Amino acid sequence: MLIGNLDGMTVFARVVEEQSFSGAARKLGMSKSAVSKHVTKLEDNLGIRLLNRTTRRLSLTDAGATFYQHCARVVEEIETAEHALTDLRGTPRGTLRISAPLTFGQRYMPDLLAEFMGMYPGLHIDMHLADHMVDLVAEGFDMAIRITRLKDSSLIARKLAEFNAYVVASPDYLAEHGEPQHPSELVGHKTLAYTNLASPNVWDFEGPDGPINVRVNPVISCNNGEFTSIAAMRGLGIAREPEFIVAEALHKGKLVEILKPFNSPARGGIYAVYPERRHLPTKVRIFIDYLVEKFRGGLCNFHKSLYSGD
Incomplete structure (x- = not known):
């Protein structure tokens, strides 16, 4: 009975964590019916109901909540033992x-x-x-x-x-609108703002005389840096982008780094x-x-x- 209950405990713990039989089935690579049978058999062996089942949701009984705490520890110990064996083999699986x-x-x-x-x-x-x-x-x-x-x-x-963050623009934009030589000149340019920042419209710089903060008035704001970088490549304005987003465009000449003497602080x-x-x-x-x-x-x-x- 112990081995059977261990299987049932593993399935039961996953059902609780996923809050559904179907979610547990996906995680365990089993059918939904097999998951249900494991839990039912576990309840039969223990002689107590662990889950309240309705057509819309599952909920733990008081006994189920207590039993889950112990199941979670047992499952963790089993996983730890399996990981230790994997370590001995030296091959991740x-x-x-x-x-x-x-x-x-x-x-x-x-x-x-x-x-x-x-x-x-x-x-x-x-x-x-x-x-x-x-x-x-x-x-x-x-x-x-x-x-x-x-x-x-x-x-x-x-x-x-x-x-780091780079201030970038396309060659076409700079040819048409000119290249700003100081961060303060950004207020007269079209800018593109990334909104997943605390202050997306305030761009900070480190100049020879100390920190500089410029409030821009973006023509486009977006919560995705990939979008603003592409918009900059299309000549829609000046963007401030992290290095990992614009590195390839800079390498290929699709974007140009500007305001180099006023590097943005490391992001x-x-x-x-x-x-x-x-x-x-x-x-x-x-x-x-x-x-x-x-x-x-x-x-x-x-x-x-x-x-x-x-």
Whole structure:
């Protein structure tokens, strides 16, 4: 009965975490009916109802809530034991769930994963791209790429690279409207603002005489940096973009960096973050080590490696 209950406990814990039989079935690679049978058998063996089932939702009984706390610990111990065995084999297997920002993920992750998965063909990658910060623990992610000024949190972080913000415009825009020589001249130019910032219409610079803050009046505002960079390439205005978004366009001459003597302060860093665990799974550790190596030398060298064949 113990072995059967262990299977049932694993399925039950996943049902609670996913809040549905169908969600648990997807995570476990089982049919919905098989998940339901495991939970029903577990309840029969224990002689107590763990879940209240309706056509619309599931809810834990009092006994189910208590039992889940113990199940979660047991399942974690089982996973830890499995990860330890994987460590002994030295070969990562299973599914690696990664969250990354939309534009960064689209631009860089396919190239990074192509090489990595060639090294470790036993891995399956489940990639989630979104500009909002996901809850790694609640949503079941192994790790995430975060591009930010990292704040204190319960997550463990390894810094991959720093990134700067560049003020850019297309050659056509500069030919038509002229190139500003000082940040204060931006008020007379068409600008493009990225709105996922605390103050998207205030651009800060470091000049020879100290900090400079300029309030721009954008002709276009958008919550996606890829969009504003493309708009800048189309000659619609001047944009302030992070290095990782405009590096290729600068390399190909589609955009020109301006106001170089007034460099924008460093915008933050690119981090690999993961939940604090007693035992870091091999698949996570190896992938983060791989990212650290790929970004060694900073974003500039990484970009050169990507665009060297152009």
